[in-house]
Amino acid sequence: MDNNFSSKEAGLFTHAFNQNPYPAFHSLQQHDPLHQALMPDGHYAWIVTRYEDAVAVLKDTRFIKDFTVFLNEEERAEAQKNIFSQNMLFADPPDHKRLRGLVQQAFTPKMIEELRGRITEIANELINDMQGRSQIDIIDDFAFPLPIIVICEMLGVPSEDRDKFRTWSNTLVEASNDPGKAEKIQQHTEEFTAYLRDWIAIRREQPKDDMVSKLIQAEEAGDRLSEQELYGVVSLLIIAGHETTVNLVANGLFALMTHPEQMRKLQQQPELIRPAIEEMLRFEGPVEFSTDRWAAETLELQGKTINKGDHVLVALDAANRDPEAFEDPDVFDITRGQSKHLAFGKGIHFCLGAPLARVEAEVAVNTLLERFPGLQLDTASTDLEWRPGILMRGLTELPVRLT
Template identity: 40%
Template sequence: MTSTAQRGCPHLAGSADPVHVLGPDFVQDPFPVLEQLRAEGPVHLVRLPSGAERWLITRYDDVVAALGDPRLSNELARGVQQNLPPEPLPPRAQVTLRTTRILGRAMANLDPPDHDRLRKLIVRSFSAKRVEDLRPRVQRSTEALFDAVADATEFDLVEAVADRLPITVICELLGVPTDDADLFRTAASVVGGYMADDEAALRTVAALEAFDVYVRDLIAARRAAPQPDLISDLVTAEGDGQPLTEDELVSMVGIVLFGGYEPSAQLIGNALLALLQHSDQLAALRADPTLLPAAVEEALRYDGPVTPGLSRYALEDVEIGGTTIPKGSYVMVGTAAANRDPEHWPDPGTFDITRPATARSLGFGHGLHYCVGARLAALEVETVIATALRRYPRLRLAVPAEDLVYRQGSVRGVREIPLRVG
């Protein structure tokens, strides 16, 4: 649900625009609210379920333009210090500060030229050829995860597969020992989730601290004895003739982890769930497996994991559709709303894996900051779906779809997806 409140918002440059409050049930089905806001106008001031207030951009053309607008900076840390409350910092503010310090020097959180310098060091690790070379490893890992529940007539897709495959692949790429994967999984999970209370926030701070210490130790080990892994490649790499600083290395490892784990894990669940909820589409895919890449692309458009969108920081006043977003504001570039814009997709609320390509989904971003791991994420989702459909001819939900609960957070996904296979 959304309601409207009228009040000023100091960290949004004193704006007195009406605030659309996105209630706690927004995450269960955000699309009716996003449809309403998109129909009413291209830009709205909203209060997220977390309590944070953002300017939300809702229409496809405006979202595409915003993702390429240099006035809307990826360097979110620019506004962190001025918006922090006085010391001693409450737990949620500690999370914000700690996350910024760990990820602040990652390419995804930088503007050119720093972004370009760092991106070119890692983009080759996710090239089409390198990702395709990973296909056998991804398939083996997927089979092993399904093997672990082979005797069960029911199991939770999230716990058994979706939460485990991406972290396994990312840790292999980085060179993180299998025994330490849970530390990385915990760190990634807490950053993508929503902190319901101070206790949860303090657990998040502790997880981030442990991650930071571990990665710095791993970097030191790779400096002393490089291995055939991504961390070693980054340690020995030079951007424009200069080696990466330790803070840049930690941030790069962090963004590979957080970007490669949470969105992939949630997209696995969202994609398979969409198929199970639309029996005609599932039957079409079973009849023609070549539709699988299109099915993943449609799932990314229909119910992508990043909801409501990608965060930016306004370096100056930005006017969109007659509304001025003030300098110093945080902005949510609404990719989820844009992906269902009827100006670009006919009947956008329908899940259709044979949909003509009338526009490009923005689920992995757009332009300069398009996700470098998009191919790998798609490969993981395709592999899980193909393997599940091959192994389980009678695959179905074990509970009514309306009983599924979505977790709060910047990356939207279902907490549990119980499947019945017998």
């Protein structure tokens, strides 16, 4: 382990880091860009902070996603019981290609673009519900319900069950950073699994024109998803299909409200929405760290030895503020132009839901600013709290005044 620059010196994983990780990321980029850090759960992981190294790791097949290869047979069988383990996010080739291929058939960019009209309807319905109110919480009243309604409609989840999915999803996303919630995590996992089991059984008998029915029926070279793989894929789509978009919309609106000249520019030129969304993704990306990778063999990176089995995390939000890759990286500029940000990852695990997240964010931001042109924060930006955990970067609430 490299002890030249400690995690404590870097200021990692403190409350201050959670509130604003960028000073710590810049410090690491200068002093120890490939840093072996003590994680909140007590184990060590390599933290990759520079853009160039991040791209290299995300594209290098020697960094694998399926950690069960390091386990014995009994441990592997136990780990694979987890409903979230059997999906493309935690798979390596050839399984990854097969799983992604099966999902892609029910999740094409053309299909997503056709949803734009319905997404606009949902955004306007949510805004209509705000009429007559002077203050709302952007997250509870807008950024959360929009993508959960969209993904639940796509999958075929009954509208009355959407709040259950929010509860389960929040618990599971924050689980990685709070071992103290083991009992709650177990309970919610069991509830979620039981729900999926019953729902998939009904859809097998009574298929409809929804994504779950299509996933059940989907085949790739004569292969179908197993029951466990169906659980994994559906849970991934529900969690990834709304958690990241909640943060993208809320973080993006927060960036606009704390940079009023940029908000005015977007209101005056709504056609800038696409570059604006790309800058939001770069400036305050919804996923702070990539999901886990492990070194499949001992290798050298930036003059350091990463041993076989070592845990590796790419700090996506650090890479997106790397001064070597972006001019004035801490400046929020919606006219920055073509962006090579890593908010959706890189390589074979590039986010399948990126087209959906982009369309939802474009519609959400432009519609809200059009309907409430005087939108402004209803508290000091420094009083806002960011959610705990290292995977997602998002606010717990975002109170605003509607004018």
